[in-house]
Amino acid sequence: MANARFLMAGAIVVALAAPVLAQNLGVIKQRQTIMEGNGKAAKALVGYAKGETPYDAAAVAGLFAEMSSGAAKFGTLFPADSKTGGKTEASPAIWDKKGDWADAVAKFQADTKAAAAAKPATVEAFRAEFGKVMGNCKSCHESFRVKLQ
Amino acid sequence: MLRKVTVGLALLLLLAAVGFYLLTIPQRLDATAIAAPGSGVAARGERIFWAGGCASCHAAAGAKGADRLWLGGRVLETPFGAFQAPNISPDKAQGIGGWSLGDFANAMQRGVDPDGQHLYPAFPYTSYIKMTKGDVADLHAYLLTLPPVATASPETQLAFPLNIRRGIGLWKLFYRGDDRPVVTAKPGESAAVAAGRYLVEGPGHCAQCHTARGLNGLGGLDTTAWLAGAPNPEGKGRVPNITPHASGIADWSAKDIAEYLKTGFTPDFDSVGGAMVEVQENMARLSDDDRAAIAAYLKAIPAVPTATLGETDK
Numbered sequence: 129m130a131n132a133r134f135l136m137a138g139a140i141v142v143a144l145a146a147p148v149l150a151q152n153l154g155v156i157k158q159r160q161t162i163m164e165g166n167g168k169a170a171k172a173l174v175g176y177a178k179g180e181t182p183y184d185a186a187a188v189a190g191l192f193a194e195m196s197s198g199a200a201k202f203g204t205l206f207p208a209d210s211k212t213g214g215k216t217e218a219s220p221a222i223w224d225k226k227g228d229w230a231d232a233v234a235k236f237q238a239d240t241k242a243a244a245a246a247k248p249a250t251v252e253a254f255r256a257e258f259g260k261v262m263g264n265c266k267s268c269h270e271s272f273r274v275k276l277q
Numbered sequence: 278m279l280r281k282v283t284v285g286l287a288l289l290l291l292l293a294a295v296g297f298y299l300l301t302i303p304q305r306l307d308a309t310a311i312a313a314p315g316s317g318v319a320a321r322g323e324r325i326f327w328a329g330g331c332a333s334c335h336a337a338a339g340a341k342g343a344d345r346l347w348l349g350g351r352v353l354e355t356p357f358g359a360f361q362a363p364n365i366s367p368d369k370a371q372g373i374g375g376w377s378l379g380d381f382a383n384a385m386q387r388g389v390d391p392d393g394q395h396l397y398p399a400f401p402y403t404s405y406i407k408m409t410k411g412d413v414a415d416l417h418a419y420l421l422t423l424p425p426v427a428t429a430s431p432e433t434q435l436a437f438p439l440n441i442r443r444g445i446g447l448w449k450l451f452y453r454g455d456d457r458p459v460v461t462a463k464p465g466e467s468a469a470v471a472a473g474r475y476l477v478e479g480p481g482h483c484a485q486c487h488t489a490r491g492l493n494g495l496g497g498l499d500t501t502a503w504l505a506g507a508p509n510p511e512g513k514g515r516v517p518n519i520t521p522h523a524s525g526i527a528d529w530s531a532k533d534i535a536e537y538l539k540t541g542f543t544p545d546f547d548s549v550g551g552a553m554v555e556v557q558e559n560m561a562r563l564s565d566d567d568r569a570a571i572a573a574y575l576k577a578i579p580a581v582p583t584a585t586l587g588e589t590d591k
Binding site: 166 | 506547549
């Protein structure tokens with residue numbers, strides 16, 4: 129009996145706590161996956177930019193296309209219930225400075241889209257697009273990403 | 278009896294006041310600790326300017342490129358209140374154009390301004406105290422070559438009791454530090470590690486953000502957890518552990534560290550973010566040798582686990 133009451137109390141506590149803790153872990157995971165993909169693509173692209181990997185126009189176009197499709201989705205993945213949880217490194221500034229955030233996302237989308245459309249044939253043409261795309265990382269992370277550890 | 282008690286209390290208060298006054302008298306540098314006037318070389322001072330990160334607090338927020346040489350000051354928001362990083366451009370009226378080298382050195386290395394007022398330790402004089410007098414003179418010479426900015430710096434307004442500048446004298450008694458190294462040299466240490474120690478512990482003042490402080494952030498740097506990370510003074514998140522511990526950057530090679538400081542990209546092609554962006558852009562202005570020295574030092578310091586993980590992410 130005492131046990132049942134204890135369980136009941138526990139259930140009530142869980143029921144009460146659940147709405148408070150409601151966190152949209154799904155979108156947090158999605159945006160983390162996109163960012164990890166960007167990191168991997170960047171690593172591969174740097175190899176071409178430095179000449180460490182022989183230039184491969186088709187592979188580069190594929191990587192830019194991947195970044196561009198991620199960027200197209202990225203801005204939609206920050207609903208108000210995804211500010212915390214899931215080890216998100218999203219800065220509160222994303223929700224506090226909506227205009228600046230929208231501008232940063234739009235620039236990232238435009239630059240990756242242009243790079244994907246350019247399909248650079250030579251490594252020189254590629255480096256120019258690559259520089260524009262990579263400039264987004266730092267400028268956006270300066271205002272909108274916080275490290276957790 | 279009551280009279281005796283009153284007199285006794287009054288005497289105690291007087292004694293306390295005199296004690297406070299004596300203990301908080303601003304301490305200045307010995308004349309021998311200041312380089313000869315005119316000995317500073319501006320061309321050498323530029324390196325110290327970037328190593329010291331002056332522009333990160335004294336140029337306008339978000340300034341890029343040449344705008345970072347306009348040192349009219351900015352406001353720094355912290356949990357203790359808003360600090361005014363003052364105008365340190367060579368403007369005679371609003372900046373430090375009228376300061377002697379001695380005035381400048383005392384601000385840099387003792388936290389005392391020419392009026393004899395204590396400066397808040399948001400200005401990292403507890404690191405700059407480890408700089409050579411020659412580097413201080415070179416930096417002073419360089420600052421005087423920058424464009425003068427004629428905007429006035431408002432006084433920093435903090436809440437009581439932090440608004441009592443004289444109280445900083447008490448803080449300094451415990452936390453001002455000295456010119457001895459934090460991480461002592463091991464026998465056979467390379468010249469690069471020694472050069473890196475100077476840059477990191479002195480002008481670079483890395484520990485001011487990467488090392489936790491006692492007394493809920495009001496105290497001095499915890500040298501037992503040197504560079505092992507700290508809460509983010511700007512809010513959510515943490516300033517990372519940069520010791521060679523598994524919870525720090527043990528998996529980064531010295532080359533990775535130097536490359537990060539140059540380009541802003543980690544070995545996994547994550548990018549620099551937050552307040553470190555400006556720091557990295559300063560570090561990018563240094564020579565490859567200086568960045569390699571910083572990296573060598575960071576690989577040589579004790580590996581310390583990150584103190585409190587997870588407190589930031591609920």
